[in-house]
Amino acid sequence: MTKHEFDPQVKQLLDGELTLADLPAELRQEGEEALRLLAAVDREPVSLPAVTWRVMATLERRRQRRLTWLLAPALAAAAALALWLGRPANPPAAASSAMVTVRFVLVAPGAHQVSVAGTFNRWDPSATPLVRSGSADMWVATLSLAPGQHQYAFVVDGVRWVPDPTAPAIDDGFGRRNSVLTL
Amino acid sequence: MHPETGDPRRGAPSDGEVVRAVLAGDRERYAVLVERYRDRYARYAARMLGSSDAAEDAVQDAFVRAYDQLAQCQDPNKFVGWFFLILRNRCFAEQRKSRSHVSLEAASSVPTGDRSDAGTETAERRRALQEALMGLTAEQREVFVLKHVEGLSYIQIAERLNTSVPSLKMRMHRAYDKLREQLRDHA
Secondary structure, three states: OOOOOOOEEEHHHOOOOOOOHHEEEEEEEHHHHHHHHOOOOOOOOOOHHHHHHHHHHHHHHHHHHHHHHHHHOOOOOOOOOOHOOOOOOOOOOOHOOEEEEEEEEEOOOOOOOEEEEEEEHOOOOOOOOOOOOOEEEEEEEEEEEEEOOEEEEEEEOOOOEEOOOOOOOEEOOOOOOOEEEEO | OOOOOOOOOOOOHHHHHHHHHHHHOOHHHHHHHHHHHHHOOOHHHHHOOHHHHHHHHHHHHHHHHHHHOOOHOOHHHHHHHHHHHHHHHHHHHHHHHHHHHOOOHHHHHHOOOOOOOOOOOHHHHHHHHHHHHOOOOHHHHHHHHHHHHOOHHHHHHHHHHHHHHHHHHHHHHHHHHHHHHHHHHHH
C-alpha cells in the first residue's frame, strides 16, 4: 500500500459498509479525510430543458429532408464538372452505366470524424464516412452517384453539420444550409 | 434514479404505450419520452463528460439514436434502461474522442449549484473533486458517479451494467486511491 492508498477499512467506510466509529483510533483521521472527499460530491440536479425541443427539431428536420429526397425530380445536368473524376476503370454494367464518380473533400482542422449525409444516403450521418488523406486536416470520400441533383452536408464529429464550402448551397427551411450537387 | 421500468404519473401513458404509439407512426409522441427522461440522466452525463454543454449534446444525440433504433427496443416497458445504455455508449465514445481535451475548463464548467460567498469553499471543493474525477478512467468515473452521485448500490450498478459486484468494488477502490492522490493539494 502506498502513501496515497486508503486503508481497506477506510474504503469500506467510503462504501458505506462501516461508520467512522467502527474504525480503530489510528484510522479515524484518514476516515475523516475520506468523508471530506465524499462531502464534496456534487449531487445538484442538472436540467436540460432545451433537449426536448432540440431532439424533436432534429427529427422533424430529417423528416423534411427525406421528404425532399422523395419529391425531388431527378434533374440530369452536367454542372458539377469540378467534382467529376471520370468513370470507373472497368466498364460498369448497363444498369449503372450512368453513375458518376464524385469525390467529396473537406478540410476540417481538429476533427476526429467526418462523414457526408445527403439525399443519396437518406441523410444518414453514419452511412458514408470520410477518411483522412494526405494532410491530417483533409478528409475525402469517393462515391458513385446517379445523375441528377443531390443535396448534402458534412457531419463533423457526429454532431456538427456543415455545408460544403466549395459548392452552392440552399436554405433547408430550418435555418441550415444544404450544399447542392448537380450531375 | 428510478426503477428501470419508469414511473409515469397516474393517468400518464406508460413507456411501453408511448413506444408502441411512436412505432405505429405517431412520431410526435416521442417528445413524451424525451420530456420524461431528459433530466434523469443529465446529471450522469454532466459528471461523466465534465461539462453541462457536452452533456446536453450527448443526451440529445442519445435520444435521436434511440429514436432511430426504437424498433430494436425489445421490451418497450423497459425503454429507460435501454436508453441509458445508449447514452452510456455515447458518453464513453465521447470520452475516447476527447481524451486529450479533458481540461480544467471543462471540469469547472459543471454547475456546482452553490455560488454564494458562504458556499465558495464548498464550490471550490466540488470543483476540485470534479476535476479529479476527470482524471479517472471512464470506467472508474462511471462507478463513482453511479454510486456517489446517483446513489445506486453496488448491486443496482452491477445489474445495470451487467457486471459483478467484486469487479465494481475493485474499480471503485482504485478510484478512491486515485482521487485521494489528486486531491492532496486541496486537502
